[in-house]
Amino acid sequence: MLAPTPASPESAGMSKPALDRIEDHLKRRYIEAGRFPGTQLLVYRRGSVVHSAVQGFADVERKAPIKDDTIFRIYSMTKPITSVAFMMLVEEGRVALDEPVHKYIPEWKNLGVFQAGTAPGFLTRPPARPMLIVDLLRHTSGLTYGFQQRSNVDAAYREKKIGELINGSTLSSMIGELAKTPLEFSPGEAWNYSVSADVIGYLIQKISGRPLEQFLKERIFDPLGMADTDFFVPADKVHRFAACYNADPGGLMSFHAAEKKGGLTLQDDPTNSPFLTPPSFISGGGGLCSTAADYLTFCRALLNGGELGGARLIGPKTLALMTTNHLPGGRDLPEMSRSMFAEATYNGIGFGLGFSITMDPAKTLIAGSAGEYAWGGAATTSFWIDPAEELIVVFMTQVLPSSAYPVRRELRTMIYAAITDSNL
Numbered sequence: 001m002l003a004p005t006p007a008s009p010e011s012a013g014m015s016k017p018a019l020d021r022i023e024d025h026l027k028r029r030y031i032e033a034g035r036f037p038g039t040q041l042l043v044y045r046r047g048s049v050v051h052s053a054v055q056g057f058a059d060v061e062r063k064a065p066i067k068d069d070t071i072f073r074i075y076s077m078t079k080p081i082t083s084v085a086f087m088m089l090v091e092e093g094r095v096a097l098d099e100p101v102h103k104y105i106p107e108w109k110n111l112g113v114f115q116a117g118t119a120p121g122f123l124t125r126p127p128a129r130p131m132l133i134v135d136l137l138r139h140t141s142g143l144t145y146g147f148q149q150r151s152n153v154d155a156a157y158r159e160k161k162i163g164e165l166i167n168g169s170t171l172s173s174m175i176g177e178l179a180k181t182p183l184e185f186s187p188g189e190a191w192n193y194s195v196s197a198d199v200i201g202y203l204i205q206k207i208s209g210r211p212l213e214q215f216l217k218e219r220i221f222d223p224l225g226m227a228d229t230d231f232f233v234p235a236d237k238v239h240r241f242a243a244c245y246n247a248d249p250g251g252l253m254s255f256h257a258a259e260k261k262g263g264l265t266l267q268d269d270p271t272n273s274p275f276l277t278p279p280s281f282i283s284g285g286g287g288l289c290s291t292a293a294d295y296l297t298f299c300r301a302l303l304n305g306g307e308l309g310g311a312r313l314i315g316p317k318t319l320a321l322m323t324t325n326h327l328p329g330g331r332d333l334p335e336m337s338r339s340m341f342a343e344a345t346y347n348g349i350g351f352g353l354g355f356s357i358t359m360d361p362a363k364t365l366i367a368g369s370a371g372e373y374a375w376g377g378a379a380t381t382s383f384w385i386d387p388a389e390e391l392i393v394v395f396m397t398q399v400l401p402s403s404a405y406p407v408r409r410e411l412r413t414m415i416y417a418a419i420t421d422s423n424l
Contacts, residue, residue: 002225002309003293004300007048013421019043019051022414026407031056034263035405036380036397037245038066040292043415044300044392058242058398059270071233071241072396073268073275074295075286075377076343079197081298082284083137083354085216086200087314087322094207097137097353100130104203107179113142114182119156124182131187133203136196137353138326140336142183143194148340153184163195166274169281171202171212184338188328191336191351193343201284212282223311224297229290232278233270241275241289244268244379247404267400286378292394295383299392303385323373325350325357332359343376343402345409366409367416369424382408389423391415 009016022041030036038056042049054066089095095104102109111131112124127142135141144150146157146164160177161167169177174195184192201212208215213231221229233241245264268275275289301308305316314322327336333346333356344356348363355373358364374384380402383394393415395408402408 002297004044004296005048006052007050009050009418010420012045012048012050013419014043014045014050015418015420018414018418022051022411022418023053023055025410025414027055029410030397030405030407035247036399036407037243037264038397040066040068040070040072040394040396041411042292042296042392042394043418044296044394045419046390049296058240060243060245060264061266061269066242066396067240068293069228069240069291070396071228071237071289071291072381072398073242073244073377073379074288074290074381075379076197077290077295077375077377077381077383078284078286078288080354080375081216081220081288082197082201082204082212083322084302084313085212085220085284086137086204087318087353088219089204089207091314091318095133095203097132097134099133101133101136101141101199101203102130104206105175105179105199107176111142111179112182113186114151114153114184118152119159119181122152122156122182127183127186128189129187131183134326134353135187136200136203138351139191139194139196140188140328141194141196141199142185142187142189142192143178143196143199144184144192145194145341148193150338150340151184153182156181157195163198163283163285165279165281165283165287167281171198171205171282174198174281175202190338191327191333193339193341195285197285197354198283201282204284212284213278220298220313223313224301224308226290226294226297229288229294229298231282231287231289233273233275233289235276238270238276241270241273242398243270244273244398244400246400264399292396296392296394299383299385299394303387303390303392322353323355323357323371324352325359326352332363341401341403343378343382344374366412368412376402376408378402380404380407382411384412389419391419 043051348360358372376382
């Protein structure tokens with residue numbers, strides 16, 4: 001890994017006291033209050049890491065502190081990585097965004113759209129148009145997630161455990177189950193957070209002829225030196241693996257809680273976690289574990305136009321395409337979303353090819369820049385990249401669900417408040 005240069009906040013146009021206030025805020029509001037076990041925050045600006053801080057525990061039960069190399073479940077922060085990998089195949093001319101998905105998954109050619117009924121007796125109608133590759137990347141495919149708990153189609157996903165990380169299924173078996181399950185809506189008609197990125201992972205395997213985990217390792221992780229990013233945590237790194245917790249307050253997703261501990265409930269013990277062995281279901285939508293340093297490396301390659309340290313992932317024009325709003329008619333998420341849950345605020349936010357895109361900061365009512373792109377994970381991890389300010393932020397903790405607390409909004413507000421020399 002090409003390690004970033006540390007620098008003082010002032011040298012990069014940021015205020016150290018303002019950044020230090022963020023750590024105090026996280027300590028008081030979240031860690032001491034028993035809402036988070038611990039946190040890690042990296043702020044990178046103008047080519048340097050200007051803030052790097054860890055506090056609290058990676059494992060409350062064992063009193064193991066978070067360290068710079070702690071390994072976290074990044075869940076849906078896997079999606080941008082998978083999307084970049086897929087766009088490598090697009091650049092090579094092996095697949096195009098406007099092709100129908102059934103060209104590569106023939107059993108999906110006659111997928112119907114839900115009208116009424118429950119599984120297996122669904123009443124369906126033909127879609128207005130076929131699902132396109134671009135629909136998968138921008139979540140306008142008509143697919144869903146079982147945890148949305150909004151419709152009879154969601155219920156079918158839950159019954160069949162479609163897209164669940166720990167169910168003994170494979171990418172191929174997921175594709176087969178989806179072939180028997182109707183779409184929520186006609187492709188392109190709405191936005192719905194879904195297993196679309198897992199389907200993209202399946203397509204990477206089919207088009208490249210290599211397992212998804214091998215493709216990501218050979219084309220992204222090894223070239224960038226992301227040695228701690230994988231779909232499982234090997235035995236020699238288990239001591240660095242954080243525990244995952246469930247927040248007591250209700251969120252928009254429900255996860256099984258194993259053991260209650262004060263303000264947090266232990267959800268996944270790192271000593272016997274399913275993430276300790278290679279999974280049968282390689283989830284391009286939510287299966288990766290990583291470190292803050294590794295994910296910062298991936299983000300630095302994107303901020304640098306798709307290349308870092310001589311390793312080019314994608315070209316700058318491809319990246320520009322990915323980080324442009326692709327929602328039909330240039331609309332934002334409130335105009336198109338049917339999701340009960342997603343890893344983004346909605347007003348003024350569009351969606352590109354694997355990222356949320358800030359179109360109008362005034363509509364978000366949060367300081368920021370047009371053109372930022374971002375996403376997060378179910379355990380409250382998050383990142384964003386602001387090309388205009390040459391800024392990257394990576395935040396790690398392990399608390400499900402990410403909707404339990406407004407920490408992402410608070411971080412954005414406080415980090416932008418720390419900028420003393422804006423590029424705008």
